[in-house]
Amino acid sequence: MTDRKATLSVGDKSIELPVYSGTVGPDVIDVRGLVKQGIFTYDPGFVSTAACESAITYIDGENGVLLHRGYPIEQLAEHSDYLEVCYLLLKGELPTDAENTLFHDTIKNHTMLHDQMRNFFQGFRRDAHPMAIMCGVVGALSAFYHDQMDVTNEHQRDITAHRLIAKMPTIAAWCYKYSIGQPFIYPRNNLSYSENFLQMMFGVPCEEFKPNPILAKAMDKIFILHADHEQNASTSTVRLAGSTGANPYACIASGIAALWGPAHGGANEAVLDMLAEIGDESNIDKFIAKAKDKDDPFRLMGFGHRVYKNFDPRAKVMAETAHEVLSELGLEDDPLLKIAQRLEQIALEDEYFVERKLYPNVDFYSGLILKAIGIPTSMFTVVFAMSRTIGWFAHWNEMVSGDYRIGRPRQLYTGSPARDYPKE
Numbered sequence: 001m002t003d004r005k006a007t008l009s010v011g012d013k014s015i016e017l018p019v020y021s022g023t024v025g026p027d028v029i030d031v032r033g034l035v036k037q038g039i040f041t042y043d044p045g046f047v048s049t050a051a052c053e054s055a056i057t058y059i060d061g062e063n064g065v066l067l068h069r070g071y072p073i074e075q076l077a078e079h080s081d082y083l084e085v086c087y088l089l090l091k092g093e094l095p096t097d098a099e100n101t102l103f104h105d106t107i108k109n110h111t112m113l114h115d116q117m118r119n120f121f122q123g124f125r126r127d128a129h130p131m132a133i134m135c136g137v138v139g140a141l142s143a144f145y146h147d148q149m150d151v152t153n154e155h156q157r158d159i160t161a162h163r164l165i166a167k168m169p170t171i172a173a174w175c176y177k178y179s180i181g182q183p184f185i186y187p188r189n190n191l192s193y194s195e196n197f198l199q200m201m202f203g204v205p206c207e208e209f210k211p212n213p214i215l216a217k218a219m220d221k222i223f224i225l226h227a228d229h230e231q232n233a234s235t236s237t238v239r240l241a242g243s244t245g246a247n248p249y250a251c252i253a254s255g256i257a258a259l260w261g262p263a264h265g266g267a268n269e270a271v272l273d274m275l276a277e278i279g280d281e282s283n284i285d286k287f288i289a290k291a292k293d294k295d296d297p298f299r300l301m302g303f304g305h306r307v308y309k310n311f312d313p314r315a316k317v318m319a320e321t322a323h324e325v326l327s328e329l330g331l332e333d334d335p336l337l338k339i340a341q342r343l344e345q346i347a348l349e350d351e352y353f354v355e356r357k358l359y360p361n362v363d364f365y366s367g368l369i370l371k372a373i374g375i376p377t378s379m380f381t382v383v384f385a386m387s388r389t390i391g392w393f394a395h396w397n398e399m400v401s402g403d404y405r406i407g408r409p410r411q412l413y414t415g416s417p418a419r420d421y422p423k424e
């Protein structure tokens with residue numbers, strides 16, 4: 001923070017506004033005092049607005065940088081594991097070995113769902129989208145743990161974090177099992193976090209499940225790469241819901257709802273749908289032309305990003321992982337992959353995409369990996385949601401443990417001014 005000021009002239013008024021600097025990144029102008037001058041700022045989509053102060057994640061979109069608590073995402077993906085990243089996001093520092101072991105053990109102790117939760121799954125239609133089920137079931141956790149949830153109590157917030165991190169893979173896998181009519185598979189605590197997720201997804205009670213270590217490692221990387229992404233739409237939704245003092249499980253359910261849309265977490269599912277629609281390499285040019293046509297709403301799914309205007313550092317790690325997984329599974333000649341590779345090449349060379357800095361984003365590659373592992377398309381955003389839960393929680397936790405006010409945006413009203421109700 002500094003004592004620098006920005007001056008805003010509106011008509012004959014000159015207003016001084018404080019300017020603050022973060023550790024890194026752009027300065028911000030504190031516009032909170034404007035309301036007293038009868039002025040609001042106008043920023044639909046929050047493109048220029050910092051809605052909070054945060055010390056969790058930093059993104060430099062121009063230079064393709066993503067840091068969690070200062071650590072580059074590439075280094076975390078290479079050297080860490082998802083649960084250690086969860087600890088880092090939550091606590092602010094990497095754990096010592098003892099803290100790390102304790103954290104892993106604690107998470108393992110919370111993986112089972114309350115047995116009554118099975119009934120919630122059964123209330124859904126079999127063909128319900130798994131995101132709809134996940135949103136409902138996570139919201140329902142608030143009914144199970146409401147009494148033990150005092151948001152001002154740090155210990156209770158920690159337990160909530162442990163429960164959420166531990167139970168999300170169980171909920172996610174059960175959404176899938178329910179949709180295909182297979183029995184729910186219980187967590188096995190001798191497995192790692194990602195191995196356990198794979199066994200709950202693909203295991204059956206009549207056979208022993210042996211997780212493939214390369215696929216488990218790839219899953220763990222997908223979890224790490226989706227763990228947090230600063231003040232995106234779903235995280236901002238969780239913060240806004242949490243600013244009212246709402247139950248944290250309900251707040252996480254609001255994040256799941258916001259993530260679902262194709263412009264956000266739904267993009268990895270949309271990528272695979274798009275590749276299937278393209279169908280054959282000979283159709284690619286037609287789809288590229290559609291993407292460039294201003295009169296056609298079609299967009300190349302998995303390309304472009306609101307913040308990354310150079311490259312998405314997560315996409316780089318994901319691209320490497322995609323190649324590892326596809327070669328492990330002998331799927332290098334998969335027709336959808338061929339289409340994906342050709343699209344990637346075109347987008348990196350075509351003037352339209354280069355000019356607009358539309359690079360393949362993380363969802364472009366994660367969809368391919370998840371498909372290769374055997375996770376159905378409708379589950380892609382569910383995997384994103386379970387990975388992002390720690391990010392949502394860390395932001396909610398940061399907010400409620402500091403000074404905060406209820407979120408209440410303003411508007412530029414363009415409706416009718418006051419008028420009288422027409423009498424008969």
Ligand code: CMC
Nearest residue numbers: 263264265267291299300301302303304305306356361363
């Ligand atoms: N295909 C074709 N053209 C595009 C695309 C695309 N995927 N994305 C942006 N454009 C064009 C857009 O038409 C506009 O062109 P012009 O300047 O001529 O009007 C220009 O690029 C800028 O687009 P914008 O809509 O102003 O960019 P935005 O920052 O508002 O949107 C985005 C970002 C991610 C919503 C958008 O790029 C998009 O819809 N991409 C496809 C969906 C997708 O992959 N989403 C996942 C994002 S990464 C996961 C996450 O973090 O949630």
